Amino acid sequence: MTDDAQVERARGDAPDGVLVIGAGPTGLLLAAELSLAGIPVTLADKATERSGQSRALSLQPRSVEILHSRGLLQPLLDDAVDQVPAGHFAGLPVTLDYSSWDTRFPYQLGIPQARIEQHLENHLAARGIAVRRGLELTGLTQDAAGVEASFADGTTMRTGWLIGCDGGRSAVRKLTAIDFPGRDGRMSAVVADVVLDDQRAESSGRWQLPSLVPRDGAVLTLIPLGHGVHRVLFTGPEQQLLVREDPIGFDEVSEALTNWYGAKVVLREIRWASRFTDAVRQADRYRAGRVFLAGDAAHIHSPTGGQGMNLGLQDAFNLGWKLAAYLNGEAPEELLDSYHDERHPVAAAVLANTRAQGVLMIPDDDIACLRETFLDLLRIPEANHRLAGVISGLGIAYAPGDHPLIGRRMPDLELGDGTTVAGLLACGRPLLLELEGFAAARVLVRPDGYVAWATDDPEGQPDTDSSNASAVWSMASSSRSRTASSAAR
Ligand SMILES: Cc1cc2nc3c(=O)[nH]c(=O)nc-3n(C[C@H](O)[C@H](O)[C@H](O)COP(=O)(O)OP(=O)(O)OC[C@H]3O[C@@H](n4cnc5c(N)ncnc54)[C@H](O)[C@@H]3O)c2cc1C
Incomplete structure (x- = not known):
């Protein structure tokens, strides 16, 4: 030393x-x-x-929620490019319905x-x-x-x-x-921010979820970022022969765009570009x-x-x-x-x-059948809801307990007089909520918005052998924390 x-x-x-x-x-x-x-x-x-x-x-809904709960969201909302009311799985054309989750923010914030x-x-x-x-x-x-x-x-x-x-x-x-x-990458792709002459009839300037369905052994997606700049992501047979350090030339990006769109999209300028892989x-x-x-x-x-x-x-x-x-x-x-x-x-x-x-995006006839099977599953509301919870982060739950709310994220309830759960979490302290008309009578919420403990017994207290809940309970008992009693809405 x-x-x-x-x-x-x-x-x-x-x-x-x-x-x-x-x-x-x-x-x-x-x-x-x-x-x-x-x-x-x-x-x-x-x-x-x-x-x-x-x-x-983009920010997924759960990230939007956590930033909101610290009062950090508004400048991001003001500076966002778009709000996309859904997610995707492998770019399949049946989107993930984020509104099936109880959230104020059922969208990806494009920023x-x-x-x-x-x-x-x-x-x-x-x-x-x-x-x-x-x-x-x-x-x-x-x-x-x-x-x-x-x-x-x-x-x-x-x-x-x-x-x-x-x-x-x-x-x-x-x-x-x-x-x-883990393993090294098995496929290599290019990401680039570019300026285009874009004559596509369907080009709306709005963010759309990427279509990642392969065509002729390649995949390409284009996202408008505003001010004439687009994000292009692509991969094809040529990219698999190149290593991460190989420079990305104008011709490589231009050719990928032309192969995908024909003469409708012309590359003018590359702002920055990088290769990435699917290493895991x-x-x-x-x-x-x-x-x-x-x-x-x-x-x-x-x-x-x-x-x-x-x-x-x-x-x-x-x-x-x-x-x-x-x-x-x-x-x-x-x-x-x-x-x-x-x-x-x-x-x-x-x-x-x-x-x-990654498997669903492989250009192969058998995988194309798997994509069709998956699309059918995504049309089933329960399956769609579950995958929407995975990609949005809204479905994350930590260790369960003896009440169904334990381990789950606490919904941003309105507690009356303009008070909300997210508003009370802004100071980063735990919350003890005494609620009427909600799924539990008392809910102990961690500073990160997950339920540490809940009970239907208005006089109940957490088990002392549950170290996580009892630690949060003792934090909540300190003068710096809030207890709110309210009818939930
Ligand atoms: C093409 C592409 C598209 C993506 N799109 C998305 C998307 O839409 N949504 C999404 O959620 N994620 C996306 N990601 C992933 C996302 O970019 C990363 O997960 C994110 O940047 C991780 O953030 P981080 O802060 O952990 O690390 P980083 O952003 O990598 O930051 C690490 C920081 O550490 C610094 N650093 C490194 N080494 C040292 C050192 N020795 N000493 C001091 N400082 C050091 C670096 O300078 C850097 O500032 C994408 C990634 C790629 C490649």
Whole structure:
């Protein structure tokens, strides 16, 4: 370990401070959550400035809900490109009906990732937290009392806890020797933001869900981003012969567009382009001592269905309040392990569904029959509802309990006088709701909006052997939390 005199302390004294590595969507939301709970947080990123590039283009309904519950949604709504009232599975032409779920936001919010990051960064800046840029993590050691991080420019920081939100090639994951089992990509594709001459009769300028049904061994989809810019994603036989580092030339994109649309669409300019694959891997543990992983650092998969950034945001929302509660002395350390226990299966399910979608997109006659079978299933409301819950994130449920609401997300009820559940969650504290006319008489809601405990007995209390519920119960009993009594609407 470096001599203490040379070690810069991450903001706040160890062991209470948290160093977040990576200021993508996951790291930004985690830093916001920790800071909301009064935890000293430092956010470091190797990039000297934002790239302005957006891989993700939309927020799924559950992510919209969680941002709404912290009062972070309005600037995103103001800056969104579109609202798409459905989701898709493998681009099949029967869409997923998000309105079959009880939510205020039954749509994907079309907003490029770069704008989400910018708004979250603005929010942090307003709380006095600036992203420390140009800091590339290259070394990490930990002992019983803290973590020491070293950076490429020679900076070292001592902190209590460290969270790796540093993307799919995570240095944090490698430096903590956390395994990342899975497989490499089997197909390669191109994503590019382009300027076009677009003469297609059906081109409405509105966002449409991508059609990913293969034609002549290729798949292409085009999404308008506004201001004359389109997102194009494509793959075909030629892309399978190229490696990720191969440059993407004007001719490669132009040819893909012409093969798909003929002369109706002419490429004028490429703003940025990148190759991606359907590699699928997941960290086998999300915690190593005082170090956690979240977002792409913990899981990678193909972008089909638009789920990766959403997973990362929801990892952040799950870990943030737990680590803060522990550091504030409000919860036992076991609560920290529930982060892996809850989030690992959620990401494993996303990895599985993206693999299934990948199979449905293979250009093959037998797979075409499988697509037809799947389409028939998607027309059945119950099947459609279930898959809509998977892709939107609205169907996520954690460990069940002895009441059907336990583990599920709490609906955003109106509680009278303009008060809503989401509004009461804005301060990031748990809520104890005493309700009439609802599915339970008393509901204990975690800061991330999931039900920790519920009962039909107005005098009931959670079991003390349920560590998650009893930790939230004792947090809710503190003066900083709210108890609301109301007739639910
Ligand atoms: C083509 C494509 C389309 C996609 N579309 C969607 C979509 O529609 N919806 C969706 O939900 N998801 C989508 N995704 C996935 C989404 O982009 C990612 O899941 C998301 O960016 C993950 O966010 P993150 O914050 O975990 O990681 P990242 O966004 O990768 O951020 C990691 C940050 O860590 C920094 N960093 C890396 N290494 C270090 C280091 N050693 N030291 C310090 N800093 C470091 C990086 O500079 C970066 O800022 C798509 C992905 C692709 C490839």
